[in-house]
Amino acid sequence: MKISLIRTYTFPIFRKPSLPFHSTFHKPISFSSSSSSLKPKTAIFLRPPTHSTPLSDLKKWYTWAKTLASSVGSSFLHSDNGPDASLLCRELNWLLEDSVEDHSLIPQLGIQESPQNVNLRVDLDELYCLWKERIEKRKPLQYLVGCEHWRDLVLCVEEGVFIPRPETELMVDMVSDLIEKNEELREGLWVDLGTGSGAIAIGIGRVLGKQGKVIAIDLNPVACSVAALNVQRYGLQDEIEVRRGFWFETLKDVEGKLSGVVSNPPYIPSDHISGLQAEVGEHEPRLALDGGPNGLEDLLHLCNGAASMLKPGGFFAFETNGEKHCKVLVDYLENDPAGRFCNAKIVSDIAGIQRFVTGFRR
Numbered sequence: 012m013k014i015s016l017i018r019t020y021t022f023p024i025f026r027k028p029s030l031p032f033h034s035t036f037h038k039p040i041s042f043s044s045s046s047s048s049l050k051p052k053t054a055i056f057l058r059p060p061t062h063s064t065p066l067s068d069l070k071k072w073y074t075w076a077k078t079l080a081s082s083v084g085s086s087f088l089h090s091d092n093g094p095d096a097s098l099l100c101r102e103l104n105w106l107l108e109d110s111v112e113d114h115s116l117i118p119q120l121g122i123q124e125s126p127q128n129v130n131l132r133v134d135l136d137e138l139y140c141l142w143k144e145r146i147e148k149r150k151p152l153q154y155l156v157g158c159e160h161w162r163d164l165v166l167c168v169e170e171g172v173f174i175p176r177p178e179t180e181l182m183v184d185m186v187s188d189l190i191e192k193n194e195e196l197r198e199g200l201w202v203d204l205g206t207g208s209g210a211i212a213i214g215i216g217r218v219l220g221k222q223g224k225v226i227a228i229d230l231n232p233v234a235c236s237v238a239a240l241n242v243q244r245y246g247l248q249d250e251i252e253v254r255r256g257f258w259f260e261t262l263k264d265v266e267g268k269l270s271g272v273v274s275n276p277p278y279i280p281s282d283h284i285s286g287l288q289a290e291v292g293e294h295e296p297r298l299a300l301d302g303g304p305n306g307l308e309d310l311l312h313l314c315n316g317a318a319s320m321l322k323p324g325g326f327f328a329f330e331t332n333g334e335k336h337c338k339v340l341v342d343y344l345e346n347d348p349a350g351r352f353c354n355a356k357i358v359s360d361i362a363g364i365q366r367f368v369t370g371f372r373r
């Protein structure tokens with residue numbers, strides 16, 4: 012079934028320039044949890060360039076990979092709104108950029124028989140396997156390279172962890188605008204519920220600076236370990252704490268004390284999941300997508316929980332599936348029998364789609 016989704020479950024077509032990273036870590040990555048920490052995979056761009064390979068062999072791989080991508084034409088686009096050949100060719104270049112140490116050698120791939128060697132971060136055989144997985148299994152590029160560019164961040168991701176989407180970036184801008192005018196909220200404690208790779212928590216952690224603190228929650232242990240890695244890579248261990256748990260379950264110690272609650276929870280109606288593009292429906296974790304029969308199950312739970320977790324004047328922002336969800340939530344908040352919320356508002360995303368619901372604890 013081909014369905015049209017309000018949520019842009021496609022991958023960004025522009026890649027932002029990389030910023031410098033903390034590429035190696037000596038401290039163990041940890042998060043508070045009842046289970047033991049998992050070790051996240053190392054993204055290709057963070058691996059050492061130890062695979063010296065003849066440029067001519069890399070060229071053979073590149074030609075093969077381009078032919079495979081071109082053979083897709085518009086077939087994925089027509090079947091489930093997936094990527095077409097031109098987007099796949101762009102992705103191929105991103106894979107190449109992450110894999111090759113010296114980018115100045117990339118243009119030489121078009122030149123006949125250069126005798127040079129090139130240092131790769133990944134073995135050539137693995138590159139063949141990765142690209143086959145991209146085309147034949149529709150595995151998202153982000154899982155192959157192990158990262159996603161989001162705002163000014165490059166976040167590690169891996170299978171089992173939701174890939175952060177561009178529309179969610181606005182959540183950080185909303186918080187940034189708010190705290191500019193409100194010192195009390197800037198210095199307070201914020202929570203990102205369902206943190207995934209840690210994207211929103213890290214974005215907010217950076218705008219709050221040293222004054223504020225963020226707790227990043229996820230039920231999925233793989234997400235927690237990847238979020239903890241990303242927090243550490245951006246040097247925010249003192250500002251962001253990653254906790255594993257079910258929504259507000261591990262937050263009893265901060266009940267009624269929060270300055271802000273933000274979340275991009277699962278909000279796809281359960282029976283829409285089989286109609287998503289294969290990259291999403293077959294590869295991203297169902298726990299990150301499935302919002303119950305009408306997609307509102309978690310959103311309503313979060314609205315209720317926010318009322319008891321926030322301090323008076325505290326702010327909340329939730330991402331939704333679009334206009335219908337926004338209207339239901341605003342109606343719910345405005346008609347709360349206990350009158351616990353005020354200034355409930357719908358905010359559109361960069362595509363002009365009603366996407367977020369924001370408001371304050373009265």
Ligand SMILES: C[S@@+](CC[C@H](N)C(=O)[O-])C[C@H]1O[C@@H](n2cnc3c(N)ncnc32)[C@H](O)[C@@H]1O
Nearest residue numbers: 173175205206207229230231257258275277299
């Ligand atoms: C749509 S993803 C968003 C991830 C991330 N915030 C982002 O925007 O990229 C939803 C996240 O909620 C988490 N999640 C789902 N149910 C949860 C629950 N009951 N408690 C905590 N986290 C949950 C999922 O594991 C997933 O990481």
